[in-house]
Each structure stands twice: as structure tokens, then as C-alpha cells.
Amino acid sequence: MSKLFLAPMEGLADCVLRDVLTRVGGYDGVVTEFVRVSGSVLPNRTFQRIAPELNNASRTRAGTPVVVQLLGSDPELMAANAERLAALAPAGIDLNFGCPAPTVNRHGGGAMLLEEPERLFRIVSAVRQSVPATIPVTAKMRLGVRDTQKTVACALALEAGGAVSLVVHARTKVEGYKPPAHWEWIARVRESVSIPVVANGEVWSPEDYERCRAVSGCRDVMIGRGAVADPFLVRRIKAKLAGEVSEVGEPDRRDDWLELKPLLAEFWRLFLGRVEPRYVPGRIKLWLGALRNTFPEAESLYGEVRTAHKVDDVVRVLGLHGVVVSSERELS
Template sequence: MSRLLLAPMEGLLDDVLRDVLTRVGGYDLAVSEFIRVSGNLLPQRSFVRVCPELARAGRTGAGTPLVVQLLGSDPACLADNAAQLARLAPAGIDLNFGCPAPKVNRHGGGATLLADPEHLFRIVSAVRRAVPAAIPFSAKMRLGVRDTSQTLDCARALADGGVDSLVVHARTRAEGYRPPAHWEWVARIRDVVSRPVAANGEVWTTADYRRCRAISGCRDVMLGRGAVADPFLARNIRRLTAGQEEEGDRRADWQQLQPLLASYWQQVCAKVAPQHAPGRLKLWLAALRPNFVEAAALFLAIRPLRTVAEVNQRLQQHGVLAVARVDVQAGAR
């Protein structure tokens, strides 16, 4: 049976947006934003702060299991933190070898580690020993740093080190998020490892999903930016795979999306300092614009606003029926 995975997206797809997107439905599991591990054993509260789902049996409010992602480069430190995290019983533990951000890569994390397959093996082997067999252990990789000369060696290193499954973002670090995604390379990785492989990258529509599966040969697909831009993408893929017609009424989708936007806004206001809340809403609305004309209009209306009160008023004017309440004295929690 094929699975749909909700990708981690640093700075955007946090616990609040995970809650909203998984409420629409269609996902088998979600992966958290990375938790950076850099020399210290993190207390359990650090994991729960990034992943509040850990305090709710490791599931989103809609019941979608959450895999927690770690990022770092020191095998022993990552192993110790993975063991600490395992005590919180997440739905899985994932290692990040895919982040292309220069700030992350300068400190030896993310996709820059793909330059050294032997070190990948050391990291994964150490973490494998620390993670109980009952907890699924996975890794996410790109195709390489600048080219694909070591792609297959990296995939073998992760598989031989003991991951239960792999997610492959089908671009190199140097390619960032520029299209196309090289799904044919995911197929090549599948040929050389004996672990389940999920494809990731440039799946924006159900047609993209079809092509991705056909070219990569993967049953499992991870959705990232496409899921943020179209909260109904996973639902439509499920309809497709069930042999049903895709729902194509964007006006009806917008009506369904309005209470989700309202919930997102309320949760953001409860989570972050008031001065930062409008920016979070603008970020999601900007991503929604290609699929919803109403989101484009709402984004333009909200873009110049700076306060929670101003945004509340504008949301009411545009029919998003919620007024967020925020404790200005408390600020961010």
C-alpha cells in the first residue's frame, strides 16, 4: 500500500501547520522540523518544545503519527540524543542529510554530509545502536552536494548503517529547490538498497504525483511545498488512487479552507509573540496564492498590516470567520 508523508519545512511547517494540514486528511505520517544536535544532550523538554505532539502520544490533533527529525554531524552526540528522544516514544526518528541551507551546512549539518559517505555510515550506525528496534528509524538525503557522483554510495551507506527506510529529495544541494526534480535518480537508489524508499520533490499536483511514482518506481511519496500551497493535495491524491474523480472546485475548497486558516491564525497567535504573528500568516497566504485567487487577494490586503488587531479586522472583512485572542503580556510561549 502506498503512503503519503508530510515533509518537514524549517520555519514554516511547524506543529501548527502540521495540525491544520493533517486535519484535511490523506497523510500516513508527518515529519517534524529538524532539531539541531550540536554537542550537548538535550533535555526532553527541548524535543517537546519543537514537537508538542510528543506530549500527545506522538500524534497530531487529527491522529497522524509524527516522526521527529534530528540534525547534526557527531555520531556519539546524535546517538545520545536519539536515545533520549526515544524515551518520549515518537512514531519514528529521522536524520537530516538533506537541508541545503548555508547556515546549516557551514556547521557540518544537513546536505553537506553527503560529501563523506563513510561518515554517514558512522553516524547512522551509532544512532541505529541507540534507537530501540521498535521505533522506526529513517533518513532523508539529497542526491549529493554539487553532483551525483556519490549518490549511490551515500544511499548504500545509510542503508548499510541500519536505517529502516529512506526519503530522497531528488536534487543536489547546489540545485536547491530549482526544478526539475530528478526522479530517475530515486529509481537508481531503489536498485541498490534493500530498504523502502520514498520520493520527494516537485510534486505540486496529482499529475506530478503520477509521474513521480511512474519514474521513481516508489510507492511512497513525501509532499512538501506542494502540500503547503494546496492543503487538499493529499486528499486529491487519495481520491485518485481510490479510482475516484479529483474534486476540482477551487471555490468549494476555499470555503473549506477558511476555518482552517482561522484555526491556523488563532494557534499562531497563541504560540508566537504578537509582533511575529502577522508574518507567519502572510507566509502561508503567499504560498497559497497560485491555487486560490481569494488567498492572493487576502495576502495583498494583509501584507501592509503589522498588528494582530489589524489582521483580525481584515480577516473578518474577507469572511475568514475568526477573531484571534492573544495575551500580549504573555508574548510567545
Template sequence: MPRLLLAPMEGLADDVLREVLTRVAGYDHAVTEFVRVSGSLLPPRAFRRIAPELRAGSATSSGTPVRVQLLGSDPACMADNAAQLAGLNPAGIDLNFGCPAPMVNRHRGGAALLDEPELLHAIACAVRAAVPAHIPFTAKMRLGVVDTARALDCGRALAEGGVVGLVVHARTKTDGYRPPAHWEWVGRIADVVGVPVVANGEVWDEEDWRRCRSVSGATDVMLGRGAVADPFLVRRIRQGGEAPADRDAEWAELLPLIGEFWQRVLAKVEARHAPGRLKQWLGLLRRNFPQAEILYAEVRAMKDVPAVNRVLGSHGVPVLKVAA
């Protein structure tokens, strides 16, 4: 069975959304948002803050294993922190060479390092030496900074540095999240590395999944924003992906999950930030659910929790009562 993985999505797929998405359909594993490593040894609480699943066997409540991602540019510091993380028994440790965020890249993190395959190799070697062999050690990369000139070198550097798997987001840093994804480059990288390669980027529906696998030659696919916009995509793929989506039935199934998401967000962040998190998810759900478009329009201007709570309740979302 082809593997389906849930991507790390900074500022979007935290533990709250991971919990809900993996409840709908099982992923083979999920990867956290990155833990930034910048010159010091982080305490265990820093890893648990990004990956609270570490307290529960490094898995969501539905049993999806959760790997923890590290981002940084200093090989020795990355190795020290990987060793610290390994002591918490994560389901896996992943390295981030894919984040295109300007703030991250200005501080020599993420995709900005793809012009330096020698540094990627040094980081991978150092972390490999620090991580016990029984913990899966992987990396995620893009195709380059502004072009693909060093894509093959970067893939080789990471594989030769000791990663046991590689996810390739088939765009450059400069491409950001603009379509298209250049899936053919996933296959080119797979041809020169000796480890399994997973395709990632611009998979929004079953047809995208089929074309991605066909063009890239990759068996396994990591889903990102497509899985957030359509929480049932993984389930339909696993069921064969032939029957058309019943959006009304799926929306009815999604309502209690939206309610759970909302309550978990309220428990995690300050009340003034909670509506923004809900709008963020609804904004992506609008791609597939007309009901989400209506709900989003009603809450878009709202900033206080009781008002949002009332609107959710009026749409059939089960919510706890919040005092006005």
C-alpha cells in the same frame, strides 16, 4: 495503498501547520523540522518544543503519527540524543541529510555531509544501536552537494548503517529548491539499497505525483511545499485524482482552518511575528487559490494583529476578537 508523507520543512511546517494540514486529509506520517544536535545532550523539553505532539502519543489531533528529525554530524552525540528522544516514545526517528540552508551547512549539518558517505554510515550505525528496534528509524537525503557522484554511496551507507527507510529529495544541495527534481535518481538509489525508498521533490499537483511515481519507480511520495500550497492535494490523490479541483468549495472549507492556524500562531509566537507566519502560508496558497491572492495583497503591508484580524474577518475567516 501508496503512502503519502508530510515532509519536514524548516521555518514553514511547524506543529501549528502540521496540525492544520493533517486535519484536511490523513497522511501516513509527518516528520518534524529538525532538532539540531551539536555537542551536548538535549533535555526532553528541547524535543517537545519542536514536536509537542510527543505529549499526545506522538500524533496530531487527527491521528497522523509524527516522527522527529535529528540533524548533526557527531555519531556519538547523535546516538546519545537519539536514545534520549527514544525515551519519549516518538512515532519514529529520522536523520536529516537534506537541509540545504547555508547556515546549517556551514556548521556541518544537513546536505553538506553528502560528500562523506563514511560519516553518514557511522552516524546511522551509532543511532541504530541507540534506538530500540520497535521505533522506526529512517533518514532523508538529497542527491549530493554539487553533483550526484556519491548519491549511490550515500544511499548504501545509510541503508547498511541500519535505517529501515530512506526518503530521497531528488535535487542536490546546490540545486536548492529550483526545478526540476531529478526523480530518476530516486529509482537508481532504490536499486542499490535494501530498504523502501520514498520520492520527494517538486510535487505540486496530482499530475506531478503520477509522473514522480512513474519516473522514479517509487510507490510512496513525500509532499512538501506542494502540500502547503494545496492542503487538499493529498485528499484528491487518495480519491483517485481524476476530478478537477473545485477551488471555490475548497476555499470555503479552508477558511476555518486559516482561522485556526491564525489563532494557534498567536498563541505560539510574539504578536509582532504572527502576521509574517500568516503571509508565509497565504503566499504559497496563492499558487492555487485566487481568493488567497486577494487576501495576501490586503495583509501584505500589515504588521499589527488587530488590523490583520479585521481583514481576515471581512473575508469570512472566523477569528477571535482582538483588542485594538
């Protein structure tokens, strides 16, 4: 059976959104935002802040396993931090070789490491040797920095270092998130290594999922922005795989929107309990901005919320659209 994973998305798929999305169902696993490793061995609280699921047997409240991702370029420091993280019993440790963010790349991390297959090997090898064999070590990569000249060499280096599986985001660093995703290159990687390869990039619908699997030849798929824009996407893919539905044309989203409204309220509630209230309006705007690509109702709601800056103003707008939430004062 094909497995479906929620991708790590810095600044978007944090523990709150992971919690809400996995409640919808369908995910076989999720990967956290990266924990940046730079200059020191981090305290437990740093890992637990980014992955509070570590305090719940490394699972979301819906029971979905949570793999914690590390980002860094120094093999010894990565190994030392992985050893510290391993003591918290994560479901797995993933290594980030795909982040295209300039702030990360300026320091030689993320996707920039794809210029150095030998360093990739040393990082993965050091991490693998530092943690118990019972904890899977995986890696996520892009196709390269500017081109695909070193794609296969990087994948082979990650495998040789001890990664037990590999997620390939089918674009280069320079391409960022611009379509298309080059799924055919995932197929080349899959044919070159003996470990499982998970396809990632530009899956927004069950039809995209089917094409991605067909072109890449991969059994398993990781979904990122498509899952944020449509929280029911993975569930619909699983239902289609099980032969429970046979979609023709665009699905009717009205029932989905009714189911989504309580999840929006829970998203709001969880954020109010996690960050200062002044930051919460920005987070609901961020998710609504993605949802409006799928739901017409989210488009109008986003338009009204976009200009609201105070908690009570957002609560009022959400309430007018039938999203029942509590204000800061009611929760305090």
C-alpha cells in the same frame, strides 16, 4: 496502497501547520522540522517544543503519526540525543542529510554530509544502536552536494548503518529547490538498496504525483511545498487512487476555499496561543504567500494582509474576507 507523507520544512511546517494540514486528511505520517544537535545532550523540553505531538502519543490531533527529525554531524552526540528522544516514545526518528541551508552547511551538517558516506554510516549506525529496535530509524538525503557522483554510495551507507527506509529529495544541495526534480535518480537509488525508498521533490498536483511514481518506481511519496500551497492535494491524490474522482483539467477550487477559511482561522488561533502576538501576522502572511499559488482568493487576501503589521489590523482584513478570527484581546 501508496503512502503519502508530509515533508519536514524548516520555518514553515511547524506543529501548528502540521496540526491544520493533517485535519484535512490523507496523510500517513509527518516528519517534524529538524532538532539541531550540536555540543550537548538536549533536554526533553527542546524535543517537546519542536514536537509537542510527543505529548499526544507522537500523533497530531487528527491522529497522524509524527516522526521527529534530528540534524547533526557528530555520531556520538547524535546517538546520545537519539537515546534521550527515544525515551519520549516518538513514532520514529529521522536523520537529516538533506538540508541545503547555508547556516547548517557551514557547520558540516545537513546536505554537506553527503560528501562523506563513511560518516553517514557512522551516524546512522550510532543512532540505531542507541535506541530500542521498536523505534524506526529513517533518513532523508539529497542527490549530493554539487553532483551525483556519491549518490548511490550515500544511500548504501545509510542502509548499511541501519536505516529502515530512505527519503530521497531528487535534487542536489546546490540546486536547492529549483525545478526540475530528477526523479530518475531516485529510481537509481531504489534499484541500489533493499530498503523502501520514498520519492520527494516537485509534486504539486495529482498528475505530478503519478509521474513521480512512474519515473522513480517508488510506491510512496513525500510532499512538501505542494501540500502547503494546496492543503487538499494529498486528499485529492488519495481520492483519485481510490477511484472516487476522475479529474479532467483544473479542479474547481471554490468549495476548497470555503473549507479552507475555517482552517486559516484555526491556524491564526493556534499561533496566538503559541507565540508572542507580534509574530503571528508574519506566519499568516507566510502561509497565504504559498496558498496564492493555488487559490485566487488567497492572492487578494495576501495583498491586503501583506502591509498589515498589527494583530488587530490583520484580524480586520481577514474578517473582511470571511475568515472569522479572534483578536489578541478576545483570546486573552
